[in-house]
Amino acid sequence: MPSSAGPSIDTITEGGRVTQVGEGQDADESAPPVMTFGAPTTGEILAERYELVEHINNDSAGRLVWRGVDVVLRRPVAVVLRYPGGDSATEMLQAAVAASRVIHPNLVGVYDAIDEDERAYVVREWVDGQSLREMVADEPLDPARATAIGAAVASALAAVHATGMVHGNVHPGTVMISDDGRVVLADARTDGDDSQENDVRAVGGLLYFALTGHWPHTEAPLRGATAGHGRAGIADAVRDADGALAAPRQVRAGVPAYLDDLTMDLLDTEIAPPSSDVLSAELARLDVPAEDQFLENSGPLRFSAEAGEEPSPLAAAGGRKVAIGIAGLLAVALVGLLIGISTLGDDKDPQTNPVAAPSSSAPAQADPPAAAVGPLRIEDVRIIDPDSTQRDELDDADKIIDNDKDKGWRTDRYPNNKYGDLKRGMGVWLDLGAPHTVKSVQVTLSATGATAALYAGTTNPPSSSSGDKQLLRDYKTRIGQPFEEHDGTTMAFDGFNADQKYRYLFFWVTQLPADDDSGFRLGVQEITVQGS
Secondary structure, three states: OOOOOOOOOOEEEEOOEEEEOOOOOOOOOOOOOOOOOOOOOOOOEEOOOEEEEEEEEEOOOOOEEEEEEEOOOOEEEEEEEEOOOHHHHHHHHHHHHHHHOEEOOOEOOEEEEEEOOOOEEEEEEOOOEEEHHHHOOOOOOOHHHHHHHHHHHHHHHHHHHHOOOOOOOOOOOOEEEEOOOOEEEOOOOOOOOOOHHHHHHHHHHHHHHHHHOOEOOOOOOOOOOOOOOOOOOOOEOOEOOOOOEOOHHHHOOOOOHHHHHHHHHHHOOOOOOOOHHHHHHHHHHHOOOHHHOOOOOOOOOOOOOOOOOOOOOOOOOOOOOOOOOHHHHHHOOOOOOEOOOOOOOOOOOHHHOOOOOOOOOOOOOEOOOOOOOEEOOOOEEEEEOOOOOOOOOOOOHHHHHOOOOOOOEEOOOEOOOOHHHOOOOEEEEEEEEEEEEEEEEEEEEOOOOOEEEEEEEOOOOOOOHHHHHHHHHHOOEEOOOOOOEOOOOEEEEOOOOOOOEEEEEEEEEEEOOEEOOOEEOOEEEEEEEEEO
16 A cells, blocks of 8 residues: 555545545655554454554645444445644544534535544545546536536535634545535634635635636635645646736636636635625526536626625726625625626618617616525424324424524433334424525534434424324425435535425434433424525
């Protein structure tokens, strides 16, 4: 297996096939020596649970990456080992603990973080695929694919930022694309040197890299970027004689103007970036089929410093519109496209000749403003318990929507994680009072390890055993990103259909986590719904 001067931390080759483990940082000649004291060995079982199968490689920070197997759940895992003690090991473990609290389909799942006498290590999801860096190695991505990856990363960051945390390590090596097309972000850091704003700007760096194959190093490089040294280096962006960054459209033909503008605005330190959830919504809206990505006259609305001002013309020097002002952006962040109407006329038919362009005083034509996204009021909440005749676990449902995460509803304690084999599950039913467009649903739980899903329906059966059975039969439309197993206390469901409206939601829990008092139970502390 490779030594510390071995191949990139991002990849290994198994029979000609690339396997991605997602550590992100690359190994190079300057990598510190690997651990010799307490060095792991093939077949060793850590924490009486994680069997080490294959040493993959080492990164420039001295961490050892192994492919392993969770012998309890019989699933593949990545095991990242580091020397215990000191800031580096502490930071790694703290980052893992923080990351485990946020569950999102575009975040690599963190399963465990352990500090032993001789070593510290993190156990997390194993991902087969390739990093964004590898994907772009041969040639840049088409704009539609770049936009989709940017949208996935922004969505993951929005979930992280909603908890008040920072990822702090967004770059082409920590963004992975699995063999089934899933985009995931890995290797969060919590050393206090980064901000949510830097996370958002890093998405601009990812877009630039995906579109051009170059990393837009700035005067203050984005975290995780190298200066272009050795095998760890990524080609620097194209610049003019004064060091100014060339826009993607100047590097490569075929990049839509709106995507070029958005990318460059995110990289411009003089322009306040949007929040990650606003950026996620905008990129998700732009994530349309490739044949629709090249409409030069359509794109995201550009904002001036004051809410309600008209967008400025393109700047004469660079062809870019005015800076995104934070106040204006938050006020009208989800406004639709500004459409520049141009009529392609037939010279032979005066009825189809282009009409005269409006004067500079004419108002710009725009889609009607979209309703602002924010917390939706939950009008009613109740516990669904279809398999119980006692129905003695229905109290405190109102505490799930009281904006107090210290209070909530709890199940009884059961002898196993399937409700003692007495029930198919229990759930929480929500009534939004009227149909709404839903952007995200966040569920805060009392413990890790629950299995749950989110459904929508159109019926409101009575609160009774038969009514709950009817609701369980009726609610078959699963919504949000489809994922079930959660290893954190926050479940974030997003990826909703923007054209669909929902009134009734159903959070259905099928497996309980272990309780401290040798049993299994779950508390639902809070559910919030974002939408318009």
